[in-house]
Amino acid sequence: MSKSLRNVLIPILAVILGLIVGAIIMLISGYSPILGYTALWNGIFGDLYTIGETIRQITPYLLAGLAVAFAFKTGLFNIGVEGQLIVGWFAAAYVGFSFELPMYLHIPLAILAAGLAGGLWAFVPGILKARLGVNEVVVTIMMNYIALHITNALIRAIAGKDTSERIHETASLRNTFFEEITDYSRLHNGIFLALIAVVVIWFILEKTTLGFELKAVGFNQDASKYAGMNVKKNIVISMVISGFLAGLAGATEALGTFEYVSTKGGMTGIGFDGIAVAILGANNPLGVIFGATLFGALKYGSLNMPNEAGIPEEMVSIIIAIIIFFVACGFIFQLFLDKLSKKKEVK
């Protein structure tokens, strides 16, 4: 069985199994899976408004998933997407409401600020990993909470309350055309930003020397070093670009969906769902589109489940977690698929 075929088959099998297990859980809990999945479907595709909102939900998932996937390619596990997203969200909103600029400067500046904030947040674990060999997983988890508490304190210091003022219209990603065709959903131009990012990251990874080096470091650090690559530099670059993407995800929330920033009692969850997106997408930029579309749609669609079927929307979080378990246990699928293909060969 070829590796690329396996990369496609395992996620699809995992999704199907995840939905089946979800149906079983609904049955055990006394709910009707048919009603539940119908409500989920309607929550995603029900009318123009829900379709618009679904695409809006997919936007930050694309960027967060891309951030995790990009770091994975260099062998780095960026669990800190959550924190990088939070600082990016704050930075974009801050530029959005405190500066007065013409639109063609304001939007790029706000987006850039978000990316740089996220990149800076990822630079810390990156440099610690490169210079001192410190495990990036632990550092990024700690950085998440540092981000949460610092941005909360900054928002309170600047706004004097738990919600900042709205960003100026010149920084908004609002798209009146989208609003009209989707019955005034919050779908915004951020989706273009996310799709451009996917293409750019694909290009970097597949068509540039930098991408080749990053992947080489991910495969084998010693061999990369022997071949004359600067392993430490590549680790830092990979983390910073990953953080930059996570920051952009925060920008789409700040400039598109919410148009403000507020204090948070806990994590947004988008960063952790980004891990799920990357894993389902086999850490491939195109796979990320698949993962983000699926999980973004499920997540938004789930909001309809309590109204229409009386099922708590957390059902979908359970299904997503189960899907990730199945993908993570790919080893078992692989054995199974290998056995299948061997049997065929014998015949």
Add this chain to the structure above:
Amino acid sequence: MSLLDTIAFVFYNALFYAAPLIFTGLGAVFTERSGVTNIGLEGIMQVGAFTAILFNLFYADVFGSMTIWTAILVSMVVSAIFSLLLAVASITFRADQIISGTALNMLAAGLTIFLVKMIFGKGQTDMATEINSRFNVPVLKDIPVIGPIFFQNVYITSYLAILAAIIGWVIIYKTPFGLRLRAVGEHPMAADTMGINVNRMRYIAVMISGGLGGIGGAIFAQSFSMDYSHSTISGQGFMAIAAMIFGKWNPLGMMGAAIFFGFAQSLSTIGSNLPVIKDIPNVYLFILPYVLTVFAIAGFIGKSVAPKAINTPYIKGSR
């Protein structure tokens, strides 16, 4: 407040906040020592907290004042079973430990709130009535100076946590089981050739961590929130992992770190009553444990070295 009162006040609050961290951190020590990272401790604490509150609400009239202790035991069992998911995925199916731990966290967060909504029809449970309360240690409380600080108005959970950490230290460093545990985490192949069943040791370690994390979650919920909602456990599991790293994978070091983190946490809530502390903005107290952990793991405060075989499934026969 007199100086003695102030010291006693700060001390028991620090220990009060530290107790759940010590139990969960001890769980982290056990699993990491066997070579399995358990990022899922956050989720395990959620399961423990949820189970404890549920048990507390439904059986308070059966068990009376013993409710919180039975609830803690039930949480321990349920969480240990829940942690089996991580063990099966990362040990038997050789899934990436970080990924399966993350999935465990997602599952716990989703499942507990799903059940809360199913049972209570709203986003949080009712308030538990039987809660962790203070008591005076007989005899010892009358010792001058030491008595008021250590033995009056204390929470029994704090002392149980300290006792657990000491027992954990003895088990890991002074028993054959502990030696095997450490061997499996440092050099599984060598352990295997000596006849130790690597995967069985790891299963046991993960389940111990699940049980201890469940106890931590149960104590936290019955001491602080009294109900269960999505924000009941927000970062305590990760902070326990931080305490383990800060304490260099040693139960006693972890306990010291957890008490210090508990101290920082308690200051952010009780600090407004204390001179000097009340002038420090809360945010510094909130981020202190996390910043210190980054420093500790970076080697600025002594060197923290993880067990060698961490994050790698053991595959018999591979080199």
